[in-house]
Amino acid sequence: MEYRDGVVRRVAWEVPHAAGRSLGVDAARRLARVMGSAEGLTEAGVTRIANRISPRVADQNPRLVKIPPEWAATDIAVRRQGLRWRLDLRDNLQAVLYYAGRYEPAVTRFLRAELKPDDVVLDIGANIGLHSLGAARQLRELGGGKVIAFEPAADSLDKLRAAAELNGLADLITLVPVALGERKYKAALHADSRYDPADSGVRSLQADGEVVQDVPVIRLDDWVREQALDRVDVVKLDVEGSEAAALAGATRTLIRFLPRAVLVEDKNPALRRRLHTALDELGYRSTGATFDHNTLFRPDRTDREVLRRHSLR
Numbered sequence: 001m002e003y004r005d006g007v008v009r010r011v012a013w014e015v016p017h018a019a020g021r022s023l024g025v026d027a028a029r030r031l032a033r034v035m036g037s038a039e040g041l042t043e044a045g046v047t048r049i050a051n052r053i054s055p056r057v058a059d060q061n062p063r064l065v066k067i068p069p070e071w072a073a074t075d076i077a078v079r080r081q082g083l084r085w086r087l088d089l090r091d092n093l094q095a096v097l098y099y100a101g102r103y104e105p106a107v108t109r110f111l112r113a114e115l116k117p118d119d120v121v122l123d124i125g126a127n128i129g130l131h132s133l134g135a136a137r138q139l140r141e142l143g144g145g146k147v148i149a150f151e152p153a154a155d156s157l158d159k160l161r162a163a164a165e166l167n168g169l170a171d172l173i174t175l176v177p178v179a180l181g182e183r184k185y186k187a188a189l190h191a192d193s194r195y196d197p198a199d200s201g202v203r204s205l206q207a208d209g210e211v212v213q214d215v216p217v218i219r220l221d222d223w224v225r226e227q228a229l230d231r232v233d234v235v236k237l238d239v240e241g242s243e244a245a246a247l248a249g250a251t252r253t254l255i256r257f258l259p260r261a262v263l264v265e266d267k268n269p270a271l272r273r274r275l276h277t278a279l280d281e282l283g284y285r286s287t288g289a290t291f292d293h294n295t296l297f298r299p300d301r302t303d304r305e306v307l308r309r310h311s312l313r
Contacts, residue, residue, distance in 0.1 A: 003051045004063035013052075013065035020071070029071045029089075033099055036067075040100030049100035053092055056194045067099060069196065081108065083133055084166050086159070093127060093201035103130055106291035107263070111135050111234070114261055117142040120231050122259075124180055124220075124246060125239040126151040127201055129160035129173070135234075136164070136172040147172055148229075152179040152189060152215035156200045179205065180239065181217040182248035189215045204240035219249030232257040238265040238294065247278045254282050258299045267293035 005013060013035060020028030036052075039045035051057055052067045072089035079085070080097050087094040097103040111131060115121070115138045123132045126149035139145030151157045157177055164170040179187065191209030192202040203212055224232075232253060237243050243264055247254070254262070262284055266272060276286060284297040 002063075003048055003061045005065050010063075010065055017065070025071055029073065032067055032071065036099030037101040040102050043105050046096065046100045046102055046105055050092065050096050053095045053099070055196075067095070072196075074198075081130075081134060083137065083163065085128075085163055086166075088159075088198060090196045090198035091128075091200050092195065093130070097130065104292040104294075107131060107236070107294055108134055110263070110291045110296070111236075112138055114234060115139060115142065115145070116233070117144060119145045119233040120229070121145070121147045121234045122150070122220075122232060122236065123147060124150045124235065124237045125265075126160060127153075127156050129163055131236060132160060132173055133163055133167060133169055136169040137167070139172060140169065145172065146174065148174045148176060150176045150178060150180055152177060152213075152217075153200050153203060154213060155198075176223065177216075178223075179215050179217045179242070180220050180246040180249060181205075181242065182219065182245045184216075184218050184222065186214055187217050189213050202240065204242065206241050220246065221250060221252040224253045229253075232259045233261075235259050235262045236294070237262070240265075241268060241271060244271065244274045244278050247275075247282070251282060254284070254299075258283075258301065260298065262297040262299075263291065263294045264297065265293060266290065266295040 016028045016031035016035060019031050036049050040049055051061050051064060058066060072095065074088050074090065076087050076089065078087060078098055080101055087098050089095045089098055093103055111134060115135060119139060121135045126132045129149060132147050132149040136147045149160060151160060157175060161175060164173050187205050188211045189203050189205060190207035191197040191212050192199065192207045193209040195202050197210055197212065237246060239246055262279065264275060266275060279297050283300050285300050287296045287298055289296040
């Protein structure tokens with residue numbers, strides 16, 4: 001989809017560019033933040049901000065005024081979504097959060113409505129903890145619960161840990177520095193060649209860019225058994241194309257605990273059939289609801305065949 005600016009919006013977004021030429025990058029960035037926060041009040045506006053930033057889609061939106069990478073600060077303090085952060089604007093996720101004031105607002109809204117007291121939430125592919133921290137804050141307001149954040153990238157995990165401490169939520173979040181898959185092994189975490197290597201949100205085990213670090217891959221079922229976890233209520237899974245592999249290593253957990261909500265990134269048409277089939281075989285049905293490219297699945301508690309297979313294990 002092509003995004004474009006009309007005359008009024010184009011003139012408005014040229015103001016930060018003019019300020020940058022006359023007053024410098026800091027002035028440009030501050031003005032763009034004001035512009036972006038106004039535009040980001042709507043979900044469509046958040047998407048537009050993401051398209052203003054992303055180098056991958058720049059050529060697809062020639063009539064959209066861009067936020068150039070030269071404006072990126074590597075450590076900038078802000079308050080966003082009621083939480084305090086220190087952001088690296090070379091990362092698209094963090095840049096969208098900075099300029100638009102929100103990131104994946106539909107997912108945030110879903111979690112806020114879904115969570116209940118004492119819930120155990122798995123945030124698989126937690127990145128800097130945007131949803132982990134939001135869920136932890138919600139659980140604290142509800143009286144308690146636990147967020148378990150799986151994130152293999154050391155720099156993202158450091159930001160998550162720092163933000164949890166900064167916001168007084170560290171006691172509600174367990175950090176697990178691994179990737180999840182269908183077997184245990186060591187893997188290379190790659191950057192995406194279309195983005196800055198510091199862009200943590202697009203790194204993956206399949207990407208074509210430089211190796212960022214070697215990471216351990218484990219099965220969720222093994223981790224749950226070793227930790228003697230006794231419940232899972234909500235799962236959010238976003239691991240840049242490795243969702244089906246992560247599910248293959250989580251079959252016992254999903255069948256045993258029947259989390260009432262499994263929210264899975266579902267934006268790649270080439271992987272969609274495999275992903276939906278994997279969840280269907282585990283007794284989870286798509287609700288048809290999608291939140292920022294994440295599809296919601298609920299367990300079919302009447303699926304006797306799934307229950308029968310589980311009883312034989």
